[in-house]
Amino acid sequence: MRINPEDYHVVFNKPYLTGKEALYIEQAAKRWGHLSGNGKYTRLCQRFFEERYGFRRCLLTTSCTDALEMAALLLNIQPGDEVIMPSYTFVSTANAFVLRGAKIIFVDSQPWHPNMDAHSIEALITPRTKAIVVVHYAGMANDMKTILQIAGRHGLYVVEDAAQAIDSYHKEGNRRLPLGSLGHLAAFSFHETKNIIAGEGGMLVINAPSMEARAEILWEKGTNRSAFFRGEVDKYNWVDVGSSFLPSEIIAAFLYAQLEHLEAIQQRRLNLWNYYYQGLKPLAEAGFIDLPTIPAYATNNAHMFYIVCRSLEERSRLIDYLKRHGILAVFHYQPLHDSPFYREKHDGRPLPNCRRFADCLLRLPLFYELTHTQQDYIIATIEAFYRPQKGKKP
Numbered sequence: 001m002r003i004n005p006e007d008y009h010v011v012f013n014k015p016y017l018t019g020k021e022a023l024y025i026e027q028a029a030k031r032w033g034h035l036s037g038n039g040k041y042t043r044l045c046q047r048f049f050e051e052r053y054g055f056r057r058c059l060l061t062t063s064c065t066d067a068l069e070m071a072a073l074l075l076n077i078q079p080g081d082e083v084i085m086p087s088y089t090f091v092s093t094a095n096a097f098v099l100r101g102a103k104i105i106f107v108d109s110q111p112w113h114p115n116m117d118a119h120s121i122e123a124l125i126t127p128r129t130k131a132i133v134v135v136h137y138a139g140m141a142n143d144m145k146t147i148l149q150i151a152g153r154h155g156l157y158v159v160e161d162a163a164q165a166i167d168s169y170h171k172e173g174n175r176r177l178p179l180g181s182l183g184h185l186a187a188f189s190f191h192e193t194k195n196i197i198a199g200e201g202g203m204l205v206i207n208a209p210s211m212e213a214r215a216e217i218l219w220e221k222g223t224n225r226s227a228f229f230r231g232e233v234d235k236y237n238w239v240d241v242g243s244s245f246l247p248s249e250i251i252a253a254f255l256y257a258q259l260e261h262l263e264a265i266q267q268r269r270l271n272l273w274n275y276y277y278q279g280l281k282p283l284a285e286a287g288f289i290d291l292p293t294i295p296a297y298a299t300n301n302a303h304m305f306y307i308v309c310r311s312l313e314e315r316s317r318l319i320d321y322l323k324r325h326g327i328l329a330v331f332h333y334q335p336l337h338d339s340p341f342y343r344e345k346h347d348g349r350p351l352p353n354c355r356r357f358a359d360c361l362l363r364l365p366l367f368y369e370l371t372h373t374q375q376d377y378i379i380a381t382i383e384a385f386y387r388p389q390k391g392k393k394p
């Protein structure tokens, strides 16, 4: 049975507007007269992150994909270099490095979390290994203490794919460090499916001081234009490779309106996340589904609410059942190590935990304007699927 998106009672995602986006875009044009990149709103957004999270240097990009591509250039990844990363991630995490000729060494997920298993990394390191790329899935930190120790021992770079991880932290004792501040480099996304949006948009965080100057040059199409505008050089020139990684002020103005509401957005999403968790707990306790596990070293930024079903077949039936009741719930990544593009290049290790999350994980609608009434309906529908007698027919 097919349903048009308009027929859903509950869509999967709905972009939230804070109300100031159009005004700031208009101001960029009329008041500041600057619509190309690296203007007032770009600097406001970058400063917001640098001040709030202590990131050393931030550069807005047109996407997280672009920020990851910049990271691969900054690390001077060469053909044959090996890069270690989870298989359970978005294709851009790998593509950015494959574009430079890297060989990707995929790591399995943890049994209880889609994040990669930090303890299986060390056995995969060879003399060709250049970097570890960490993904903080669902905005929950990976085990950064273990990963940074391994990287330190072997002289490897660490890049955080923090696309989903805005306003989330890594905890160690009573120390809390923001995700995006732990690797040499980190990449964020402001795609419309993330907590804070700009349609398409992203940001590179440069924590390693030695990479800062070059990052600016790559960002400005291989020129020292930024240094020129600061008056540090008397003309600007082609000095390195680069590309057009910087977004227009239209994107930055939109993003700044969102950032002003970061706290309200985060609070609302956390409230919705906890409401799902409490509502679905009885089903988890009865053994029908698994709920997300937040590791002791992680915080939850409510980027995503997912459940884990018992099999692929059961998940497919649940998706269908929800669809018939007007609810759009969606699965997530297919394992990259077993993708049509990479299957032949992978070293053949089976990655069973990754496979389980690919087959069994199901994401529920989660967006600012979702209501508890809608959540009650979603929870009751899932109840009715698993316990047709007990759950009330929605």
Ligand SMILES: *Cc1c(COP(=O)(O)O)cnc(C)c1O
Binding pocket: 062, 063, 064, 065, 066, 089, 090, 092, 093, 135, 161, 163, 164, 188, 189, 190, 191, 200, 201, 202
């Ligand atoms: C969303 C996402 C990306 C890509 O972000 P874009 O801004 O769309 O390029 C990369 N990695 C992960 C883990 C993501 O969730």
